Amino acid sequence: MKKIILGSASPRRRELMAQIGLEFEVVVSHKEERYESEIPEEIVKELALMKAENVASELQEQGVLKDTIVIGADTVVVLDEQILGKPKDEADAFCMLMSLQGRAHQVFTGVAMLDFDKEGIRKTYNQAVETKVYVHKMDEEEITAYIKSGEPMDKAGAYGIQGKFAPYIDKIEGDYYNVVGLPVSYVYQQLKVIQEKEGGQ
Numbered sequence: 498m499k500k501i502i503l504g505s506a507s508p509r510r511r512e513l514m515a516q517i518g519l520e521f522e523v524v525v526s527h528k529e530e531r532y533e534s535e536i537p538e539e540i541v542k543e544l545a546l547m548k549a550e551n552v553a554s555e556l557q558e559q560g561v562l563k564d565t566i567v568i569g570a571d572t573v574v575v576l577d578e579q580i581l582g583k584p585k586d587e588a589d590a591f592c593m594l595m596s597l598q599g600r601a602h603q604v605f606t607g608v609a610m611l612d613f614d615k616e617g618i619r620k621t622y623n624q625a626v627e628t629k630v631y632v633h634k635m636d637e638e639e640i641t642a643y644i645k646s647g648e649p650m651d652k653a654g655a656y657g658i659q660g661k662f663a664p665y666i667d668k669i670e671g672d673y674y675n676v677v678g679l680p681v682s683y684v685y686q687q688l689k690v691i692q693e694k695e696g697g698q
């Protein structure tokens with residue numbers, strides 16, 4: 498079995514990987530993240546790939562990259578083709594939450610899996626997964642109280658479906674875990690394909 502490295506500082510991604518019983522290590526890279534694409538699916542794929550590549554290059558420097566799978570991910574909220582990342586401050590969170598209420602938006606998570614064999618030769622799997630989320634109408638007091646809870650600040654779109662925002666989620670279409678930050682089923686199935694290929698060699 499290849500070693501699995503999760504290149505993410507997100508506690509949610511770690512919890513989701515642990516939840517499905519995967520054994521993995523976490524390595525975080527703090528290199529800059531930039532993108533050139535213009536459509537959300539491509540942007541999250543690009544950012545996920547960059548995160549995984551940053552971690553892989555650090556592991557390479559340490560000489561521990563062979564026989565390893567490195568995973569990176571990136572999540573954005575998209576409303577009317579506008580990307581909402583993490584809010585800059587509480588006022589920004591308020592604007593984002595005002596714009597999301599009473600309607601649907603998309604959440605895209607990009608995943609990059611870098612599969613290194615025993616010689617250090619790499620295969621790349623890079624995918625974006627979409628979930629549609631319908632948010633109920635909220636009044637200003639509810640938005641203000643939610644911001645006071647502190648939950649929005651480290652989350653794309655200024656909300657966490659898994660926390661105190663739950664009362665405002667009318668329905669979703671697609672993978673719930675994709676909204677939390679990692680499309681667990683996609684990741685698991687892809688890992689299985691990679692590990693089985695390995696076993697067959």
Ligand SMILES: Cc1cn([C@H]2C[C@H](O)[C@@H](COP(=O)(O)OP(=O)(O)OP(=O)(O)O)O2)c(=O)[nH]c1=O
Nearest residue numbers: 505506507571572652653656657658676677678
């Ligand atoms: C929409 C939504 C996002 N989020 C989180 C998932 C991600 O952690 C975060 C989006 O930020 P990201 O930039 O995707 O990830 P991150 O900075 O937290 O971690 P890293 O780059 O090291 O992997 O928003 C939720 O937890 N719940 C939600 O409902």
